[in-house]
Amino acid sequence: MKGSRNRRVLPGFGLSLGFTLFYISLIVLIPLAGIFFKTFELTWAEFWSTVTNPRVLASYRISFSTALWAGIINAVFGLLVAWVLVRYRFPGKKIIDSLVDIPFALPTAVAGIALTTIYSKTGWIGSLLDPLGIKIAYTQAGITIALIFIGLPFVVRTVQPVLQDLDKETEDAAATLGSYRFRTFRKIILPELMPALLTGFALAFARGIGEYGSVVFISGNMPLKTEIAPLLIMTKLEQYDYAGATAIAAVMLIISFILLLIINLLQWHMQRRSVAK
Secondary structure, eight states: OHHHHTOOSSOOHHHHHHHHHHHHIIIIIHHHHHHHHHHTTSOHHHHHHHHTOHHHHHHHHHHHHHHHHHHHHHHHHHHHHHHHHHHOOOTTHHHHHHHTTHHHHSOHHHHHHHHHHHHSTTSTTHHHHGGGTOOOTTSHHHHHHHHHHHHHHHHHHHHHHHHHHSOHHHHHHHHHTTOOHHHHIIIIIHHHHHHHHHHHHHHHHHHHHHOOHHHHTTSOOOTTTTOOHHHHHHHHHHTTOHHHHHHHHHHHHHHHHHHHHHHHHHHHHHHHHHHHO
16 A cells, blocks of 8 residues: 555656656757867867857847847736736637737748738838838848747746736735735736746747747848848858857857846746745
C-alpha cells in the first residue's frame, strides 16, 4: 500500500532531470554553443571590426529599439485586450479571442506582405496617412507595427489566466470603502498582474529582437536606417561569411540574455514583495 502511494506517473527525479537536460542540450545549448565556436574562428581584431561596423551597430540599435517600443505598446494594449476578454460579455467575444492567436498561426512572411500592402502609400491606411506627411512602410515605425502584430498574443495569453483567477471580492471591498477605480486598479489589481505582465513583455520583446519574416518586407532594408540585425545576418550567410554572421548573432545573444535576465530579476523581486505583503 505504501509503495502504491509513492508511485509517480512520470519517472523519478534523476531520470526526468536527465531527459530534461538532454532535450535542452540538444535543442538549445548545443546550437547556441555552435554560434560561439564558429565565432572563435575570427581573431579578436576581426571580431571587433565586424561587430563595431557602423552598419552593424545601426542594425543593433534598430532591432532593439523597435522591439522595446513594440513590447511596451503590447504590454499596455495587451493588458487592455485581456481585460476586455475576461471582464466583459459581448457578441463576437469568442471570435475576437480567437483572432488574438492569428499571429501564432499566420506565416510571418505573409504577415509582412499584408502589413506592407496596407501601410504603403497606395494601401488602405497608408493612402490616408500620406497626405498628412506620415509614412509608415519602409520606416522604423513600420518595423514597430510589425513587431506589435507578432508580439501581442504573448502579452494577452500571459495576463489573461491571471485576470481570470483574480478575486473580484477584493475590488468590491475597495469600492465599498470609497476607493476610486484608478486607485483600486493601481493598488490592488496592477500589483497582482505585474509579474505576468512583465513575463508577457519579455516574451514579446525577445520575439521582436529576432523577428525576420514579418519585418523584412515592411522595413525596406535600407542600411543605417531600417536594416535589422537578423537581415544583416542573413546577408552575411548568403555571402558565405559564416563567422561574421555568427559574430553578429553572438553579440545579439549576449545582449538579449542580459536584458532578459534583468527583466526576470525584476519580476522575481516583484513577486517576492507581493508574497511578503
